[in-house]
Amino acid sequence: LLPAADLTWQALSRPQSLAIVGSSKNPRKWGFNILLHTLEGGYSGRIYPVNPREKEILGLKVFPDMTRLPEPVDLVLLVVPPSDILKVLNDCGQSGAKVGIVITAGFGEMGEQGKRIEKEMVTLARGLGMRLMGPNCQGMVSPECSLYAHMPAQFPKRGELGVVTQSGNLATSFQRLGESMGLGFSRVISSGNEADLQTTDFLEFLAGDKETKVILSYLEGIKEGRDFRERISRIISQKPLIMIKAGQTAAGIKAVQSHTGSLSGADALYQALFQQLGIIRGETLEELLDMASALTTQPLPKGRRVGIITTGGGWGVLAADHCAKAGLIVEDLPPGIIQSLDQVLPPWWNRINPVDMVTGYRKGDLLETLELFFKAREFDGILLLGMGWRTFRGSYLKSVAKGSEDPMFALGQEWIEEESKLFLDLQEMGQQYQKPILLASDAVHFTPGFQEAIAKRRVAAYPSPQRAIRAYLGLVKRAEFLDRSSIPKIPETSRP
């Protein structure tokens, strides 16, 4: 009776049609907003609002109940009070709906009574051949089919990051922060109280999902721990999994209990388990997204030895300190590289790692230095600090120039083009040598066009050295896990 996992996933991630039970005309209601966002997001399938008291909402015909729809839908979003949920679920099942997302809160997180209703919901749904997501969740995002059926007005672009989170408000935050970093998402799954489908189920879906390259997750607690190890091991053999496990402290554990009602065990146990399984653990959403952006764009490094090239001395110093503190290795420049760079850089170059190009970043100097670093067996990866400033300065000169005949205009244009070409060249080099290169620059966030260029060209760029270093650490952890577990180390970028 129950649909197979792949049918459930199909209905959830690529529904041909969906219904929203509890659709409303009142902009204060979630039943209005979820419908609005589904419409405004441009969902490619058919939408059926359901409400016995309305005829039309936002220009769509409204159906009185689920049994009156013109077709069995793949997906139903339920935005009805807990008291109505069993009746509505029954209608959903009768109508042939495959998956239900229960948005409404007020169930298991409220206590025993709510937990009982959750159990009844699951029994009922399973009997009718349906699977459930939620309750107390935010909805589903799947940009592949322009599906933004969720509470916030967020429409992140299509990308390679798959998210599973037990907190709805963190689902919003993942999308918001990702957007600001130029990152896209494959699916964003707000799993809520997990009465039926659980984090591990969704992680399995994402592991087999061709849209998803890296999996991010926020976890408060595991409900069914039985085969967690085995299932996570299989998932991680396929894709990197980066996770925040909340409830690390007494204060956090209390907060978890009052939030999703999860039981969050001693953090040291999770820490050991995560380490063993190869889950990459992070502390903040920013860290997760930073690592994911490296893992989706860069080949894995062979080790922890980084070569650093900077266009500013202070950043070089900070990068060296942060690398060493993070456990990366800032090896001395090998004599061969020093000799070669003596031919390339001005006589006063600094002759250490980080190489400071402050006076030497002109003509092909930077590119030649980069190529030496890519070729060097002593470096497993490269940090390049300070790109973007040429573009920024060029844009400024153009903006103050008096017309296109002004020498400032010509020079501005020259710099912009020069740096733009450099981007292409360094990306090509990265591909050619299969070595990760991470950029850090505080010009990233404020230079028009730069962020887009990065996104398009699959360059990993960060607004500060320490964030690039943390991201590099994500690459290292993935590489070390694959080495240790002797899973064939296909570069993530060429995985299916």
Next chain:
Amino acid sequence: LLPAADLTWQALSRPQSLAIVGSSKNPRKWGFNILLHTLEGGYSGRIYPVNPREKEILGLKVFPDMTRLPEPVDLVLLVVPPSDILKVLNDCGQSGAKVGIVITAGFGEMGEQGKRIEKEMVTLARGLGMRLMGPNCQGMVSPECSLYAHMPAQFPKRGELGVVTQSGNLATSFQRLGESMGLGFSRVISSGNEADLQTTDFLEFLAGDKETKVILSYLEGIKEGRDFRERISRIISQKPLIMIKAGQTAAGIKAVQSHTGSLSGADALYQALFQQLGIIRGETLEELLDMASALTTQPLPKGRRVGIITTGGGWGVLAADHCAKAGLIVEDLPPGIIQSLDQVLPPWWNRINPVDMVTGYRKGDLLETLELFFKAREFDGILLLGMGWRTFRGSYLKSVAKGSEDPMFALGQEWIEEESKLFLDLQEMGQQYQKPILLASDAVHFTPGFQEAIAKRRVAAYPSPQRAIRAYLGLVKRAEFLDRSSIPKIPETSRP
């Protein structure tokens, strides 16, 4: 012969006139760009470009050398090769200039020869009654008189943060990041190789500077350690000093040596010294600016006990964890507050700290909860998570509404106004109860008008709970230092 410290500072921070020796017509040269930025920044004093080979640059009359200026200037920027520096400095001194900023690099950081020239420069300048900043520095920023005489095209707004940095590229980064956070600067001082004036001198200037409320510094090494303790102690009794000390690791120390040529001692010694002196140490520019934004807007807390109010469960959990890990105390809700909140919040409210307003943030609920937290003796400070979303959702509804008669438009407007009023109310409460309140919301950075509202109303707001917590820790460290040193604990906001 030498001008008194206050005259030096006057000439550096509020020059009536300045000269740029080495002014150029070539947009590739710093001698062009520094002049351009001084002009475009709208500097309020008189500007004299100096170059024997030009008559006019950017519409300004050019003078052949310093001795031909129509008046003795307060400040000279020197953008001339090291080989010409002594000759030019001599002219500067003869002309009656008070302070010289040597932008040019290629001195002490290059080795013994450069160090010798630096010594000669200082001897010569002092003999002529001049003080020097640099060499190998980026220039001077003093928005009070619209002075942006520096290398990057950065024009940060006037504010209360004073910066002293031994790295020019970090001077740029401080400004860039500060601008993106809505923060302004009193002075930005790029001290370079510090041949004459040193970090400690500049810190003293800022301690006595009425424009500056909080001092930020990036330090690679101290040249004259003799009376460092005494001088820093005096500075810190007046204003908070937040510092990055680079060269924390072997890799960092090597990088420091090749950068400014500073000798960076064992980090443990600095750590102990900083702790004893009450310097607040940070690891990243972001951390420094986050702390500074709290220290300039909030009263100091009496302790480490924070009350947390959130409009999203996941953020509450993360905040509880991050507080506990940072050494802040997430005390249980006192019974009195629970009883009072039972009157205010819906029956299912979570009854713990963090209080989750997810279902209860409506009418005056949030404000009443806030007032209870402000009044509670059990909380030394407040974290408020998730504000800004009303404004964001309101703006979205208005943007999709079909004209101003659409109910979405009216509701959108209502939400924007509601939250805007809430801001005013909570700021008033903060003033009334003299208790710090820090906001965290990922709506901060993307909601039009929100950032400005925050800046204007002197609210400290952060894009994530962990950044707000780090900033709160800055307040705590300052408060604990003042307690320990029994310096009268005047709230920073009311210090002169």
